[in-house]
Amino acid sequence: xxxxxxxxxxxxxxxxxxxxxxxxxxxxxxxxxxxxxxxxxxxxxxxxxxxxxxxxxxxxxxxxxxxxxxxxxxxxxxxxxxxxxxxxxxxxxxxxxxxxxxxxxxxxxxxxxxxxxxxxxxxxxxxxxxxxxxxxxxxxxxxxxxxxxxxxxxxxxxxxxxxxxxxxxxxxxxxxxxxxxxxxxxxxxxxxxxxxxxxxxxxxxxxxxxxxxxxxxxxxxxxxxxxxxxxxxxxxxxxxxxxxxxxxxxxxxxxxxxxxxxxxxxxxxxxxxxxxxxxxxxxxx
Amino acid sequence: xxxxxxxxxxxxxxxxxxxxxxxxxxxxxxxxxxxxxxxxxxxxxxxxxxxxxxxxxxxxxxxxxxxxxxxxxxxxxxxxxxxxxxxxxxxxxxxxxxxxxxxxxxxxxxxxxxxxxxxxxxxxxxxxxxxxxxxxxxxxxxxxxxxxxxxxxxxxxxxxxxxxxxxxxxxxxxxxxxxxxxxxxxxxxxxxxxxxxxxxxxxxxxxxxxxxxxxxxxxxxxxxxxxxxxxxxxxxxxxxxxxxxxxxxxxxxxxxxxxxxxxxxxxxxxxxxxxxxxxxxxxxx
Numbered sequence: 171x172x173x174x175x176x177x178x179x180x181x182x183x184x185x186x187x188x189x190x191x192x193x194x195x196x197x198x199x200x201x202x203x204x205x206x207x208x209x210x211x212x213x214x215x216x217x218x219x220x221x222x223x224x225x226x227x228x229x230x231x232x233x234x235x236x237x238x239x240x241x242x243x244x245x246x247x248x249x250x251x252x253x254x255x256x257x258x259x260x261x262x263x264x265x266x267x268x269x270x271x272x273x274x275x276x277x278x279x280x281x282x283x284x285x286x287x288x289x290x291x292x293x294x295x296x297x298x299x300x301x302x303x304x305x306x307x308x309x310x311x312x313x314x315x316x317x318x319x320x321x322x323x324x325x326x327x328x329x330x331x332x333x334x335x336x337x338x339x340x341x342x343x344x345x346x347x348x349x350x351x352x353x354x355x356x357x358x359x360x361x362x363x364x365x366x367x368x369x370x371x372x373x374x375x376x377x378x379x380x381x382x383x384x385x386x387x388x389x390x391x392x393x394x395x396x397x398x399x400x401x402x403x404x405x406x407x408x409x410x411x412x413x414x415x416x417x418x419x420x421x422x423x424x425x426x427x428x429x430x431x432x433x434x435x436x437x438x439x440x441x442x443x444x445x446x447x448x449x450x451x452x453x454x455x
Numbered sequence: 456x457x458x459x460x461x462x463x464x465x466x467x468x469x470x471x472x473x474x475x476x477x478x479x480x481x482x483x484x485x486x487x488x489x490x491x492x493x494x495x496x497x498x499x500x501x502x503x504x505x506x507x508x509x510x511x512x513x514x515x516x517x518x519x520x521x522x523x524x525x526x527x528x529x530x531x532x533x534x535x536x537x538x539x540x541x542x543x544x545x546x547x548x549x550x551x552x553x554x555x556x557x558x559x560x561x562x563x564x565x566x567x568x569x570x571x572x573x574x575x576x577x578x579x580x581x582x583x584x585x586x587x588x589x590x591x592x593x594x595x596x597x598x599x600x601x602x603x604x605x606x607x608x609x610x611x612x613x614x615x616x617x618x619x620x621x622x623x624x625x626x627x628x629x630x631x632x633x634x635x636x637x638x639x640x641x642x643x644x645x646x647x648x649x650x651x652x653x654x655x656x657x658x659x660x661x662x663x664x665x666x667x668x669x670x671x672x673x674x675x676x677x678x679x680x681x682x683x684x685x686x687x688x689x690x691x692x693x694x695x696x697x698x699x700x701x702x703x704x705x706x707x708x709x710x711x712x713x714x715x716x717x718x719x720x721x722x723x724x725x726x727x728x729x730x731x732x733x734x735x736x737x738x739x740x
Contacts, residue, residue: 175471175481175484175488176471178467178471178485178488178492179465179467179468182463182464182467186460186461186463186464196460199460200460200500203463204496205496207463207492207493207495207496208493208496210489210492211489211493211496212489212493215485
């Protein structure tokens with residue numbers, strides 16, 4: 171999906187939020203806002219939001235000199251999620267439909283704002299998503315694809331969410347390749363984050379080669395593309411990966427909560443909806 | 456007060472909102488966002504938000520070819536406010552403290568978003584403000600200044616709010632000059648709006664000469680500055696005028712509700728607070 175006009179102000183909100191995480195020098199922050207402003211005045215907008223985000227966050231890193239502004243936030247997210255792991259594991263083990271509970275938990279992991287959320291909010295969010303109706307549910311297609319799959323490719327989204335992904339990976343009996351970003355971008359999971367989350371115990375961790383906040387195929391490595399093209403089932407987590415892969419004619423299933431109106435509008439659902447969507451079904455509907 | 460870094464994304468939100476009011480041509484809107492982006496990449500930021508807003512809205516008018524994008528919204532606001540006038544008048548007449556009730560109503564007029572608000576919301580907002588505690592109240596200073604004043608200068612803010620201003624002007628026994636913007640800017644009141652609201656029956660309507668969304672003195676006419684410098688009491692309505700006049704050492708009283716965090720922070724109050732503040736007291740505190 172292409173960027174929307176509503177993404178335009180949002181890139182400045184994101185620039186401000188991220189630069190404030192690494193500096194309190196207001197002159198420096200203004201300078202960065204102005205440079206982003208100059209860049210966005212000429213950038214093509216008929217690309218995915220993730221592609222523009224890649225350019226914006228790359229500028230922020232270059233101008234602040236901080237390659238990974240979200241390092242501490244990401245580590246904190248992973249530790250908080252790990253502390254919840256045993257409870258979540260028991261929840262799955264005691265549920266009537268283990269796989270669907272694990273899918274719901276992995277979506278819950280996608281919405282957690284570990285940077286600011288308290289544990290109370292976390293508990294409440296988990297409870298909500300465990301009982302919330304799916305706005306789009308292609309669960310029948312998903313179960314069928316999973317049943318017939320020899321290999322599963324799982325494209326990660328955020329650090330912390332990785333621990334919730336692990337719970338879902340553990341419910342899948344086939345070999346799973348867990349694809350992460352090549353370099354730090356926002357709070358997206360890298361190999362380091364996947365390792366901290368214990369994904370190496372249950373899957374093969376692979377870099378996608380991509381450094382955008384969404385798995386844009388033209389930026390991916392040949393190794394990843396080979397895995398992508400041969401996978402029988404691809405699980406794509408979160409909005410950024412949806413932005414990058416929404417036009418694909420592949421066995422891609424999007425698991426996400428719609429967290430902004432641009433993605434919600436593209437999926438024709440309300441903001442705050444939870445989604446288990448088959449890319450090919452979406453194109454047919 | 457100077458613009459804050461938080462104003463930066465907000466100018467793009469405002470550009471998007473306003474351009475969408477006059478065109479649905481997405482390419483045109485993107486072009487305007489990009490031109491605003493280029494302009495903001497070089498504009499000095501150590502000025503008031505109102506001064507930057509003046510530049511941004513002037514670009515929007517030039518690029519859309521629509522001088523007054525808010526014309527219809529403003530007329531609708533005034534008509535809705537006029538329909539409430541009799542009820543508000545009775546409320547003042549039956550209240551124990553007519554002047555303070557009129558002040559509260561004029562602040563309520565400042566918060567009404569007539570463009571989107573339903574009459575139910577309007578009634579609720581009025582009820583809230585009639586009983587809400589002032590976060591800053593220099594009412595004693597205001598009453599003293601009013602008692603001793605020979606002339607009162609009342610600097611208007613939005614169209615529609617003008618009708619609520621009229622209720623307050625009617626409680627003032629001294630001659631009142633009601634100052635409006637020279638040209639349309641956002642939904643700020645012009646002479647035409649003041650006339651539609653019946654201000655000519657109770658005051659002398661004067662253009663400030665200013666075409667910014669705040670009464671920036673360097674853009675005002677000599678006629679206005681003469682009235683400003685000789686006024687014994689100046690009532691300044693709304694955030695834009697506060698931005699422009701907050702550093703003044705004059706008998707200026709700000710009547711407003713804080714509608715954004717930038718102004719709230721400058722006044723050291725919460726967003727959503729109501730304020731009756733003496734400019735000179737603010738400087739001392």
